[in-house]
Amino acid sequence: MADTKFKAVVEAKDGLTMSCKSSNFEIILDEPKYLGGNNEGMNPVECLLNAIGACKGIVARSFAKAHNVNIANMKIEVEGTLNPDGFMGKDKDAKIGFSHIVTNYYFESEEDEAKLEDFIQFIERTCPVIDTIVNTPTFESKLNIT
Amino acid sequence: MADTKFKAVVEAKDGLTMSCKSSNFEIILDEPKYLGGNNEGMNPVECLLNAIGACKGIVARSFAKAHNVNIANMKIEVEGTLNPDGFMGKDKDAKIGFSHIVTNYYFESEEDEAKLEDFIQFIERTCPVIDTIVNTPTFESKLNIT
Numbered sequence: 292m293a294d295t296k297f298k299a300v301v302e303a304k305d306g307l308t309m310s311c312k313s314s315n316f317e318i319i320l321d322e323p324k325y326l327g328g329n330n331e332g333m334n335p336v337e338c339l340l341n342a343i344g345a346c347k348g349i350v351a352r353s354f355a356k357a358h359n360v361n362i363a364n365m366k367i368e369v370e371g372t373l374n375p376d377g378f379m380g381k382d383k384d385a386k387i388g389f390s391h392i393v394t395n396y397y398f399e400s401e402e403d404e405a406k407l408e409d410f411i412q413f414i415e416r417t418c419p420v421i422d423t424i425v426n427t428p429t430f431e432s433k434l435n436i437t
Numbered sequence: 438m439a440d441t442k443f444k445a446v447v448e449a450k451d452g453l454t455m456s457c458k459s460s461n462f463e464i465i466l467d468e469p470k471y472l473g474g475n476n477e478g479m480n481p482v483e484c485l486l487n488a489i490g491a492c493k494g495i496v497a498r499s500f501a502k503a504h505n506v507n508i509a510n511m512k513i514e515v516e517g518t519l520n521p522d523g524f525m526g527k528d529k530d531a532k533i534g535f536s537h538i539v540t541n542y543y544f545e546s547e548e549d550e551a552k553l554e555d556f557i558q559f560i561e562r563t564c565p566v567i568d569t570i571v572n573t574p575t576f577e578s579k580l581n582i583t
Binding site: 293294295296297298299300301302303306307309311312313314316318320322323327328332333334335336337338339340341342343344345346347348349350351352353364365366367368369370371372373374375376377378380386387388389390391392393394395396397398399400404407408411415416417418419420421422423424425426427428429430431432433434435436437 | 481521540
């Protein structure tokens with residue numbers, strides 16, 4: 292498989308509510324009321340954390356058999372630290388996005404700890420969402436006036 | 438506002454299907470059948486692109502008034518290039534995540550082009566999801582065996 296394009300189409304609805312579509316699927320992203328939104332969906336930074344967690348989960352599920360790792364059930368919690376004062380322009384020194392991201396893997400498994408730790412290292416380096424953040428891609432933006 | 442924590446809780450369901458929750462909201466992420474999934478939701482890399490587009494849209498909506506920019510309607514399309522052979526281990530030289538991300542802003546507006554271009558520059562540097570990718574945060578992972 293060569294380079295493949297993935298696409299998102301985001302339409303601004305009422306206030307900060309965003310309809311977000313890829314393929315045949317839609318998710319609604321928004322902000323909570325204390326950040327000025329309608330609270331109709333999780334917000335984009337929470338969505339990013341879920342994309343990270345789900346991507347790690349999918350890597351784990353996809354490669355467990357090949358790595359001979361048996362995990363009956365798994366839950367992955369991802370917590371990010373962000374100072375909203377950066378985004379809101381109240382503190383010029385505050386980082387705009389996440390400064391630190393912690394992943395807690397909860398594996399229901401009989402495997403020994405060292406084997407599961409090795410598998411986590413594999414997941415971390417094989418996750419496309421994490422790679423996109425760690426090895427920053429190039430960006431391009433285009434304005435279209437309608 | 439000081440440092441704030443945002444959290445995602447991802448539970449692996451059948452196959453590659455992931456239940457992803459933040460606050461009171463849930464989204465389902467999955468993979469299409471050709472990538473081994475149940476196709477019950479968009480996949481994590483598409484979710485990442487939607488988080489980028491929605492974040493830019495929310496920045497645009499939140500700051501348009503302060504920048505005296507009038508945009509009646511907006512649509513933001515985000516397209517990322519990724520070679521699945523990297524993730525699947527078929528090509529050791531292929532980047533695992535996105536190599537290039539293009540954002541197309543569609544603004545329905547009477548404003549002149551230069552003013553909208555300036556506003557896009559502001560959006561790009563104020564978007565927390567983009568900042569997380571451009572200015573990579575620190576990461577930490579913990580294993581919990583249950």
